[in-house]
Amino acid sequence: xxxxxxxxxxxxxxxxxxxxxxxxxxxxxxxxxxxxxxxxxxxxxxxxxxxxxxxxxxxxxxxxxxxxxxxxxxxxxxxxxxxxxxxxxxxxxxxxxxxxxxxxxxxxxxxxxxxxxxxxxxxxxxxxxxxxxxxxxxxxxxxxxxxxxxxxxxxxxxxxxxxxxxxxxxxxxxxxxxxxxxxxxxxxxxxxxxxxxxxxxxxxxxxxxxxxxxxxxxxxxxxxxxxxxxxxxxxxxxxxxxxxxxxxxxxxxxx
Numbered sequence: 471x472x473x474x475x476x477x478x479x480x481x482x483x484x485x486x487x488x489x490x491x492x493x494x495x496x497x498x499x500x501x502x503x504x505x506x507x508x509x510x511x512x513x514x515x516x517x518x519x520x521x522x523x524x525x526x527x528x529x530x531x532x533x534x535x536x537x538x539x540x541x542x543x544x545x546x547x548x549x550x551x552x553x554x555x556x557x558x559x560x561x562x563x564x565x566x567x568x569x570x571x572x573x574x575x576x577x578x579x580x581x582x583x584x585x586x587x588x589x590x591x592x593x594x595x596x597x598x599x600x601x602x603x604x605x606x607x608x609x610x611x612x613x614x615x616x617x618x619x620x621x622x623x624x625x626x627x628x629x630x631x632x633x634x635x636x637x638x639x640x641x642x643x644x645x646x647x648x649x650x651x652x653x654x655x656x657x658x659x660x661x662x663x664x665x666x667x668x669x670x671x672x673x674x675x676x677x678x679x680x681x682x683x684x685x686x687x688x689x690x691x692x693x694x695x696x697x698x699x700x701x702x703x704x705x706x707x708x709x710x711x712x713x714x715x716x717x718x719x720x721x722x723x724x725x
Contacts, residue, residue: 499529499538501527501540501599503525503526503527504527504597505524507522511619512542512580512617512618512619513620513622514620514621516582522580524577525573525574525575526573526576527565527573527574528601531569532603533604534603535603535604536601536602537559537602539599539601540600542597542598543595552598553619554578555579555581558577558579560575562574582651592621593710594616594618594710595616596615597613618710620708622715623647623648623713623714624646624648624656625646625703625705625706627703627717628642633722633725634722635724635725636697637695639693641693642690643689644664644689644691645688645690646664646684648712657688659706660685660688661683662684662688662706663682663683664684664690666702666703667679667702668701669703670699671721676705678705680692696724699722701722702720704717
């Protein structure tokens with residue numbers, strides 16, 4: 471995915487997937503305390519650009535001309551694909567001036583409408599940290615930290631009849647769909663195991679009652695007995711390429 475890297479306070483903008491130039495000077499810079507999106511998967515829909523927060527520490531006494539940044543990549547460090555449409559990095563928050571220690575905040579943006587972004591980008595990425603030095607050199611490090619990027623899911627729920635009669639059957643339907651980054655639409659997600667959950671009136675949390683498997687169109691349907699008033703919802707817990715999601719709850723009164 472093409473990238474634009476912007477450092478706050480700098481007019482320098484880099485475009486394209488940057489590779490380590492031949493003869494680039496490595497060393498003299500270390501990165502630590504890296505956290506991207508709070509360690510949680512990055513879940514991306516089909517239209518909205520996603521802002522991903524990150525923090526890190528850089529230690530160096532070298533002068534640098536742009537950056538630093540942390541970002542997802544695949545392939546070899548510095549020569550593979552990167553996954554961001556733009557990156558904004560804060561100014562240095564000095565921790566130890568004598569040793570050149572700075573803390574940074576970062577905002578990394580992923581736009582699903584980017585022409586280079588598609589379904590193949592879902593899954594596990596690696597995390598790199600990089601700073602551009604004077605001339606054509608840079609320091610880039612593999613942080614040995616996997617980063618999950620997932621396609622967003624949507625889940626709906628409808629419980630009927632409303633109100634229900636105690637001891638009679640309630641039918642709960644719904645649908646689970648998943649973001650298709652190639653077509654920029656949500657499509658039915660077939661063969662998914664989805665949990666039907668119930669929260670009794672006055673309770674603070676949901677409990678899983680049973681599970682169902684989505685149809686070829688992502689449709690969900692099951693029946694339960696009406697015992698007490700409360701709210702029903704479907705929850706999909708996700709997988710390695712798809713995000714977790716719960717539907718909005720549907721309240722059913724029981725008489």
